[in-house]
Amino acid sequence: MDGDGDMENPSHIKLEFVYDPNFKNNVNYSYTAVQIPTDIYKGAPVILNELNWTQALEKVFMENSREDPSLLWQSFGSATGVTRYYPATPWRAPDKIDLYDVRRRPWSGSVSGLTLKLIKASVMEMLDTLSDDDYVNVARFNEKAEAVVPCFKHLVQANIRNKNIFKDAVDQMNAKGYYFEIRSICAIRINTQEYLDVLGRPMVLAGNIAKQVQWTNVYQDTLLDDLPEPVTLDFLDAEVADSNKEEIRRQMIDGRPGEMQIKTLVKSIDEDMYFWLQGDQGIIHNLILDSGIIGQLASRVWKNKDINSYGFLAVFASTDGGVTRVFPNMAADSWDEDPEPFNSNYYRRSLDNKGYMFRAPRRSLVGVKLDLEAWVDKFKILASNVSDSRQGSHKRDHWKKVGLFFGDVDPYLMHALYNNSIYARLQTFQFQSACEPISSSHTGAAARGIFVPSIADMLSLAWWTSAVAW
Template sequence: MVVTGTLPVFNLTMDGNSQNQLILGVMGVDVHLDEIKRLTPRYNLGANGYIFAIDPNGYLLLHPNLQPKLDDLPEPVTLDFLDAEVEDSNKEEIRRQMIDGRPGEMQIKALVKSIDEQYIDEAYRGYTWTPINGTDYSLGLVLPPYNEYYIQADLSDVMLQLQYLQSLLPSSFESSGHVFLAPREYCKRLQLSDNNTQFLENFLSLMVDITPESEDCECWYNSSDQGIIHNLILDSGIIGQLASRVWKNKDINSYGFLAVFASTDGGVTRVFPNIAADSWDEDPEPFNSNYYRRSLDSKGYMFRAPQRSSMDELGAENGTIGILLSSAVEVNLGGKLLKPAVVGVKLDLEAWVDKFKILASNVSDSRQGSHKCGPSRSCEMDCEVNTDDLLCYLIDDGGFLVMSNQRDHWKKVGLFFGDVDPYLMHALYNNSIYARLQSFQYQSACEPVSSSHTGAAARGIFVPSIADMLSLAWWTSAVAWSVLQQLLYGLAYNNWFLTDNSLVEGFETKDSSCVTIQSQFYFTNTTNSYNVLQDCGNCSRLFHAKRIENTNLLFVVAETLPCSSCEIERLTQENPCEVLSNARYRKGPPSCFDYSAWENTSECGRGLSLQSSVGMILFFQFTQKCILI
């Protein structure tokens, strides 16, 4: 994607005593967004900090959420600042001041979409903005409180550098875990690769030939700053010591862990044991990882099941399903809060479901006696024993199933709960346990919808009917010229009447840009415990729900009776492709920009009106009637 800047070019030569003001044309330059991003200190801003820029209409020139789903769009996507983020009154005011060219700053508590657009988090953000001199654009900076300061490593000791770099060697993976290196341009000479193992080897080979302080290893955005590579080396040494001194001495299987891991701002991710790296499908760039960014905004432990939709089949690898559990590392230096890393584990679902069922029972302590459940008070609230009478769930803050005491639900782990138990999900939403945010996604890609008028035969283009050919309106439309162009193309390439499968698939399966409706669910802040009786006349269902402290989980216990006779709105998290019927209201400029400082208005000429003859008008009317007949 590029940004185009244009400027009119005038002929300013002197002709005697008068100046020639003839406009010669318009000159322009295309600047790729990647080149602009290279000028921003992205990694010093942290995973959730970013820079953005807007034009006088509020449209974005630069923003991390400006990412169309299709790369081959015929026209660039114009995305408003309020469409790229979750809109609120504070952001409306920020947008207004930026359009007016006024600088300012504001600390707000805002709703933030996760990078996979499945979750909503409430987090604090600091917005700072200022106009760009010489232009009508405005530049903004967004930082969370924990990214107002960052760690700047200074590793001038060459021997210490070599010691820390040894922890990145593949020979240490078997004993200390596998290392994933964020694919960043640490040095201009570093060769990037889509294969992370190959990229790590390229980095280590380069470090053998040169040092981080060498002129051959200048940072891509600042030739005088080796901070990005020094932070990488420092993080690799710290995480390497954590693995060799702590992880390798623990029997993680006895805890029900499939893996332990740590990721840092410097770009190092280490997964232990080494075999767990085979099933590690997270992005090697921590700043692009959902678990990393959400953990930084969370105050406790973040659970996440494998992401899937209702159409997917969840297949356990090696007979296990992993639940990711992560938490941010907080460091306080001189009163400054920093979060330089995220650590976590991968839970074995089967092992932890057994623990969950025991912990979710109120009969484990004999001193409390046996508590009954349900309106009839006929069963104990025991999620392990009473699996036929009780449904026990762990649901995350986005409404996705994490654990269940029902074994047949294990294959639904990671599915939106509205697709698992729609009646119970509706009750959770209807009782304000969950809130829903609906927004429009203007950068989506949708599959083409087949027309009901399409015949069985494959056709490469639209074939006009006799009625179309006899219509003057059709011949003067853009459709006629489109058909003519396709006819010439077909004659040139000799494939006009081809009907093979490859041609048919090429025309029918190409996605197109569209607008979709997104729905995200998140916890409300009303209370942490709920006892609700879902009553639908001849059917009632009791359920209990409780927020688990310091986590993003909701514990739900409900009777197995589904109350399917209840009339509910089926809640879904998936995004239907729906084109908006009405465009969003936008206010244009109050007046036309028809003024130029180079124009001498005293030399402007007067207008000239043309008059057509009566005979010419009658001739055109007669010709039109003949064509229509």
């Protein structure tokens, strides 16, 4: 039993300490001492294994002291929190709470390797969850806090540009500071969500000053439809606070007579209100006329034609009045063009193009939707009846590229068309897409090493052929 009445651990050794003026403390030169943080279980297998393999440091520390008598303290700190130091000395302030942790010291190198990569990955994971409506900043601290991007002194908008700047700054950061241990890749999101409690502390400490701040959700992963809706209350059903009502209630409880006038809100009778706009008669007449003409075209002309014999999947007509008619009617279900003819690509190419293209003699457009394979078969039949002196092609298989994006088929020509303002570029962003990591440009193939053939290789004709070719 020790002095406090607790059972002594038989694995612990009682040491005798001698005062040393160089250390200004009681020390023992025959052993090393170990310090373990209070939040770590001393009997854990990881800690016991750490104590066993660091036991060999005692001889190393003693030899260092003999070779250099000017050395004072020698210590070793591991990523698990174990600290072994020489010479052994009683730990300071035994009657106080031990808050020392080597992993949180400025000289600790535990934030390195995989741990540092996990920290950077967790920060970048949090940045990816923010949208343009959020504001963010990233800071690093050791002895004092400072922004990772010097020009960002305050919260900045979490747009694509700012997040990329933060990611580059975080990727260039080195260790030697405070860290939060994340043991695996799958624990990144869990620890990131737990850190939201830390971010919310300034709001609580600020009191009423921070009430106007609104924190948005970090990331909406999936919507669970089987969960019930949260219980809410319509603001019209909520009772409005009124001091007169409270005064009447108090007088009724006390039994005092009296009267008081109360003003309250009463739901008014619903009123139906109608609004209309005066239309342009010319546009309306043009719309009716186009509808009638296209309707007759479908009922009298298209209906009597067997369009399937020509390989036509659909026939359509569009006018400048905004009417588009597709025949047969079932083809309208798969019609994916813009309802407004002026906004559709086929209409603008046909009516606004200055190149050599056929244009309708009237202010309307008639077109067909072809089956590609049927059209190619008929084209080959027609081309077979023409001699080679009149026609020829060196790209017979390019019909398979019909329907693909033109920039993928011929990027150089597409770039030239874009520079000549024939096409416009529409840039979009996929904020939650995953990209493959870009390989370093400094990598290359190494020179072939010296290969010593075996007896089986020397008896093989294939090996002699490859050796001569090399």
